[in-house]
Amino acid sequence: MTILGVLVTALGTLGLPQALPAEAAGWRPSAPAARYDAESIFQYIDGLGEVYRAYGMTTCLAGRYAGPPGEGDIVVDVFEMPSSAEAFGLFSHSREGEAADVGQGASFGYGTLAFWKGRHFVSVTAEQDDPRAREAVMALGRAVAAALPGGGEVPALVARLPAEGLLPRSVVYLLHPQILNTHVQLGSQNVLGLGPTAPAVLGRYERGGGGGVLVIAEYPGPEAAKAAVLGFAERFQAGGRGAWRSEDGYYASLALPGAGNAVAFVLRAASREMAEALLAEAAAKGGQP
């Protein structure tokens, strides 16, 4: 596949590109790209803007491309995030379809390419999904990726997840309780006390004995960590300390030694043994990747 004709007129070395590609695979901009901030994003994608605000988006550069006759439009959205951690997080929350080789991590499915690079999250969506549009989506995505600065790092918290049985594409980095609730429903209360200063990583596990979910959260101080442990115990462990069996599996938690103010929470584990093993392995990793 060629992307001849793709031209990025100007590049931002630190932030958003000043312009999106001028052409890719026969698709050309149908209007000047628009910029939105964390307030005006609602004008563009209505209440869905909350997802991007939950990761602290600062700016969105949005472009619409018209294709050859008979083809639908393609929409490119470049979100600038506070850091690569949030960019990775947004990608991890959003991935659907198959893995793709664009930026620092990508997925492609249902006409949408999503990827992250540096402190940017990018989505390229074909409004009419067909082979030609898919080719253009990939061409546009690669052109945008080429214009973005790299150097992003996956948040260190992700490396604290034990490796055995971890489903890699289940890993989600998050900073908002509702993002957690989207992936594992824990109820309205922010039981884990998550927020911009208390990020977490979630991973799903499949082992011989069944499945389970592990969440590792990092708190700004010992009091916040203690409050989360107590809140979780009250809500899911009948106020006790050991693994507690609920209707949908075992729940358990453990403040991780040598890991600052990090706490591991096991949700819906298939067995007590699995819950305890996940906690023990997370503790053994301590604060180290």
Add this chain to the structure above:
Amino acid sequence: MSGSGLDRRGFLQVGAGAAAAGVLGLDRAEGAKGATARVVLIRRREVLDADGRADPVVLHDMLNEAVGALLGEKDPAAAWRRLVQPSDVVGIKSNVWEHLPTPPALEQAIRDEVVRAGVGARDVAVDDRGVRTNPVFLRMTALVNVRPMRTHAWSGLGTCLKNVIMFVPTPSDYHEDACAPLGAIWQKPEIAGKVRLNVLVMLTPQFHSVGPHSFAKPFTWPYGGLLVGTLPVPVDATGARIIQAKRRLHFGEDRPISPPPHHIEIAGSRYGLGPSAPEGIELVRLGWGADALI
């Protein structure tokens, strides 16, 4: 409202038990025992063409048949005359979301029936984003609330309950906890007691969301239905069950609607906008029955 015993201001407040059945003119002997809110599900296979476009004539017929069944009237015109009076000023709250808007043909059908019921043509308007400044909406005495059902990345579902969010100056004030407080909007003077009808469009509902624009056509399907009721919660709750069933069927496993659309249940329990549990809903099914998923 003369002739029906319906107190307009109390229309939304009368969701319970025999009171609701009486006020809405429902013969309890015809309904499910103990039902507290009637919801009509009407489906027609022929309403959609191969590209998912709705036939205006069939759609209009569906609307009228559903409204007649909702109010227990054989003549749909009589049902509409119970919903609105000639003295009313009627806002039709639509939804213009580009990927799955309220079908213009359905907007037109509602407008036609409202005018046929005696409301002046200048006293009827259709709007979405402009409801706070639309002159007709500013003097509105009655509201018909109509929108398509879809999944939503922040509220779980885009519902009739959520469709009124454009009546408040800062919609994001109601985004907390997956839009849990949406029911509070229905208590505001702009719309409290004014909503006469909720129509949840289930022609090509969306059961899963992808990407910033939350839409991918493969996650819609030709259901060919409308859900109609006077109270928003039972209409939305019924739609939510259909979406959940479709997700189970499509993904081959229980994949709960995420985030959970708990604004529906909360609107019922906290704000009195109708029952959400199946046992509190009398579901009347009309038309095409195959693969109804409920």
